[in-house]
Amino acid sequence: MSVLVYTESSKGIFKKNTPELVSYGSELSKKIGVELFVLVFNVEDCSMLSQYGATNILKVDNDGLNLFENKTYSNVITKAANKINASHVVLSSSADxxxxxxxxxxxxxxxxxxxxxxxxxxxxxxxVKRTCYSNKALSDSTIESNIKIIGLSNNSYGVVENKTETKIHDFDVALIDKQIEIKSIEKASGKISIADADVVVSGGRGLKGPENWNLIEDLAETLGAATACSKPVSDMGWRPHSEHVGQTGKPVATNLYIAVGISGAIQHLAGINSSKVKVINNDPEAPFFKAADYGVVGDAFEVVPKLNEKLKAFKS
Amino acid sequence: MKILVCISHVPDTTSRINFSNQDTAFDSSGVQYVINPNDEFGLTRAMWFKEKQSASVDVINVGTSLTEPTLRKTLAIGADQAFRIDSDPKDGFFVAKQITEFLKSNSYDLIIAGRESIDYNGAMVPGMIASMNNMNFVTNCVKLDINENIATLEREIDGGKEILSCSLPLVIGGQKGLVEESDLRIPNMRGIMQARQKPLNVIPAFDCELKTKSVKYYKPAERNEVKLIPSDNLDQLIDLLHNEAKVL
Structure with a gap:
């Protein structure tokens, strides 16, 4: 028996959720009393994993894994799990x-x-405890099978420093043929994705139109934050669907969520339950104020630029 | 082209969530049920294939007779026939197994499911159906076109999107983007009348083990009362975010 943690990387660099995943896997392996193996694809320098308790690394280097493809990847992870006789496999909650x-x-x-x-x-x-009903509830759920796969929510367990000795095992594996062809990948360059962000700045209908989104973007830039929006805003085409936060859009589990001009429909609140929330709205009766930690009642067009200036001063 | 759309019957998105039986079961009193929104985007895209590419569209649900109004709605929207596998949907693996059993005697070129249901949020069923039946699989699918057995798809990834291509048979986990919110259809009277005549076939479930169980439910902890900061004292806000919330 052992615990296998699958880490994600892109162009040889670990994704941001890696320290949290390894911290969780390390604690889980201690709790069960088995060895921990951290599976790594195509990352040269894995030394940072030692900070979070990675006692063993299974290192796969293969150019065929440079781009994510579900079948190919799941086949390699399966082979790794079989090799180390994994009883528990830990994954993140990323799209991949x-x-x-x-x-x-x-x-x-x-x-x-x-x-x-x-x-x-x-x-x-x-x-284990998991969220369900689109973040409106939690459940204690059991896994009944011999092998158990755990998908850890982002920013739920946290990062635990735990410096350790690490053994690196090279793992050679033959890849299966790809069934799905990747034609192209479009990533917004220089923008932080909602999944990777510590802070999200989100706008609603209160901003009156897409031409006013510089308010949101400027504030996000100052904070190094991702931008997001409410459902009506994406339905009206002011912003792309990929920015829609809520029940039928993206869930957000950031440290700070700033909502500007969003009233706080129940479907939107479901998306953000696990974040610290700050709201700016000109309607003191907006339901969002009941779901926020901090609030400012005021005109977004005045408050947001002022806040941005003050944050810039604070940051420098 | 034969299309099967998997339909989950879920509490309406505005529902207040409560539990009964010492927090071991969902309390459905006063709750309106709807087609799972992610499935409805897929069903609406399937209607496009029916109208423009002469596809046939069947729908399937694993559920008790309580789900039949939801299935009738899919027929009123335009599905040709419905199948209901008569059992509570106990977990994602159970549902995928039941549908796999059904696929032994019914074959499809394209199976559309939502990327996840908005109640259990398991995100398991479409991927498991694909693996169990050795079909191609793309989830978080926001665009789908099919030309002579080849599908071109867009998958939403963290921070962008990916354009993919593969052959049928294919399973997708769909979501908003497959069609726009404004493309969703409200059944008209003619559709509702026709739906009454369309077949809704009930199939007994087969015995199958469960891989997961939910044993107890909780509601999230209530947030503390909001701290309102005057709009002319934003320095106080920054101070609170920095020193109290420690998020700056």
């Missing part, structure tokens, strides 16, 4: 990892729980 999980379940005959927010409260039966 959520894509991998059901394929891995079938290949490993495993049970999977997504959106897990804590270490298991019991090892047998294996019980």
């Amino acid at each position: 990892s959520k894509y991998l999980a059901p394929s891995l379940c079938v290949e490993l005959d495993a049970g999977y729980l997504s959106n897990v927010v804590e270490l298991p409260s019991s090892i047998s039966p294996f019980t």
Whole structure:
């Protein structure tokens, strides 16, 4: 038995969620009393993983893994899990990892729980807490199968420093043929994605039109934040769907969520339950004020630029 | 082209979520049920394939007879026939297994499901169906075109999108973007009348183990009362975010 943590990387650099995933995997392996293996694709320098308790690294170097493809990746992860006789596999909640999980379940005959927010409260039966009903509720859920796959929510467990000795094992693996051809990848350059952001600045209908989005973008730039929006804003085409936060859009689990001119419909609030929330709205009765930690009642067109100036001064 | 759309029957997005039986079951009293929004985007795209590319569109649901109004709605929107596998949808693996059993005697070129249901949020069913039946699979799918057995798709990824191409048979996990919110259809009277005549086939479930169970539910902790900061004292706000919330 052992715990396998699958880390994600892009162009040889670990994704931002890696320290949290490894911290969780390390604590999980101690709790169960088994070895920990961290699976790494195409990252030269893995030394940072030692900070978070990675006792073993399974290192795969293969140019065929430079681009994510579900079938190819899940096949390699399955082979890694079999090699180390994994009883528990830990994944993140990124778009790619959520894509991998059901394929891995079938290949490993495993049970999977997504959106897990804590270490298991019991090892047998294996019980973890996860969010459900689009963040409007939580459940204690069990995994009944021999192999268990845990999808950890972003920013739920946190990063735990735990310096350790690390053994690196090279893992050579033959790749299966790709079934799906990747034609192109478009990534907004220089922009932080909602998934990777510590801070999100989000705008609603109160901003009156897409021409006013510089307010949101300027504030986001000052804070190094990602930009987001409410559902009506994306439905009206003011902003792309990929920025829509809420029940049918993206969930957000950032440290700080700043909502400007968003009234706070229940579907929107569902998307942001796990963040610290600050709201700017000119309507003191807006439901969002009941779901926020801090609020400013005022005109966004006056408050946001002023706040931006003060934040710039604060940052420097 | 034969299309199967997997339909989840879920509480309306505005529902207040409560639990009963000592927090072991969802309390459905006063709750309106709808087609899972992610599935409805897929169903609406399927209607486009029906009208423009002469596809046939069946729908399937794993659920008790309580889900039938939701299935009738899909027929009123334009699906040709519905199948209901008669059981509570116990977990994602169970649902995927039931649909896989159904696929042994019914084959499809394209299976559309939502990327996840808005109640359980498991995000398992479409990917598992694909793997169990050795079909191609793309999730978070926001665009889908099919030409002579080749699908071109757009997948939303963290911070961007990916254009993909693969052959049928294919399973997708769909979401908003497949069609726009304004493309969603409200059944008209003619559709509703026709839906009454369309077949809604009930199939017994087969015994199958479960991989996961939900044993107890909680509501999230209430937030503390909001701290309102006067709009002319933003320095105080920055101070609170820095020193109290420690997020700056």
